[in-house]
Amino acid sequence: MTGYASAQHGASATGAETDARSPQARRLGLEIRSVNSRFLDLSFRLPDELRALEPVLRTLLTSQLKRGKVEVRAALENDDGSGLQDPAPRLLQRINSLQDSVKAWLPDAAPLTVADALRLCANASHGPEDWSAAVPALAERALADLLAARAREGERLVAMLQDRLGQLRGLAQQAGPLVPQLVEQQRLRFMERWKEAMALTDGATLPEAARDRALTEATAFAIRIDVAEELTRLNSHLDEIERLLRKGGEVGKRLDFLIQELHREANTLGSKSAALELTRISVDMKVLIEQMREQVQNIE
Known part of the structure; x- marks a missing residue:
């Protein structure tokens, strides 16, 4: 998820007056930027004096972050109040x-x-300065702010996902009654065609064998277009997604998998479609699922 946080350490950050020769006479600024990524990708831009602290910073970030392209920048600046001092x-x-x-x-x-x-x-x-204690402490402050920002974004993402889940449930409810209607229409259509075919032969009433054949064809058609199983699985996936969103925590990868399964069921629904309305429902589902997929990749 996206986020930004920064923190400063030094005289200007604390408001205290410090000696120009002390480490606090230099201001340390640190910022953490995070953008969306399916995996955790850390990069550091540190001055040479702080390069040795990169492993410490990396350990701190990996303990708290699981996803995102994260960039850490640090800079050291003179902070002596007057900008320049007369050299001795x-x-x-x-x-x-x-x-x-x-x-x-x-x-x-x-x-x-x-x-x-x-x-x-x-x-x-300035001489050699020891930032081994100040840098990790500063990074913890910035990381706490970053996590708070990401949590706020997470709340907005959850609200969006809940809205899409509701729309998917509505589409599934629309699709459910369509199948029995299609089966009955097709059964009547088979019967009419067989009656027409028999009328062309001898004009007699439809034999029992021909009637059974028509009903068999109608049954095979009903099996072919039956999407009850797909709708059941789709609703089950929606229930699981809602459960994970309520649970919170590190659920991003599990949500990724469930979104793939939702897409699979919507595709099957479209391939079994025997009516324009069912095709429209399948397309609308896939649009909503794709919107969810884009956002789920941002959630840890």
Whole structure:
């Protein structure tokens, strides 16, 4: 299912003043995006400093998510309040000394720009930072928000599926009485044809054997177009889908299977159709089932 959540860690996220040299002087932002997918597909876009924490994040996400194409992004930004700080003179002297040493061995090396010097000062000021505790905690917060968003979407999907289930039940109820009517019409049609055929021969009344043959043909036709078994199975599948929707939890794959079975019964209903009305019902069923299939693939 689709969803989006983000969380921040740092001075601006907590509102506390921090020293520019502390880890909290940098803001950590993390966001999780989820789109529909039949399987769980995780991707990470992390800065180099956080790459080592990818297995921890992966374990956390797989413990809570079962479906969806999920992307995790993280970024580290300076959060010192004023944007840029004056670099320490001793640090600048050290950088300049290092540059002179490099140029002594590599005379053609390009000199450092102001941007290069500021970046080196910023990296030296922060030093190595330990985000091993902050990143998982931040990911848990974002994941909780994502799950809440997906739960809200799930409620909307369940309402839609319940509506389609009701429409399918209505179509099944319409199809039920049609079969006996078709059988009776066909029986009368067989009898009339046999009477016409016998009248052309000798004009006598229809013999008992001919009558039995007509009834046998009508019975065979009734067996061919009987869809009572298909309607029974279809209603059984609808009952099971409703039960799973009420139960909740990880029901996506079971719903996938039941939707396939619904489609099978609707196809059989259409193939046995002997009337335009029954064909229309079969087509309408398949349209509703296809709508359900598209949404069921989003449910965990």
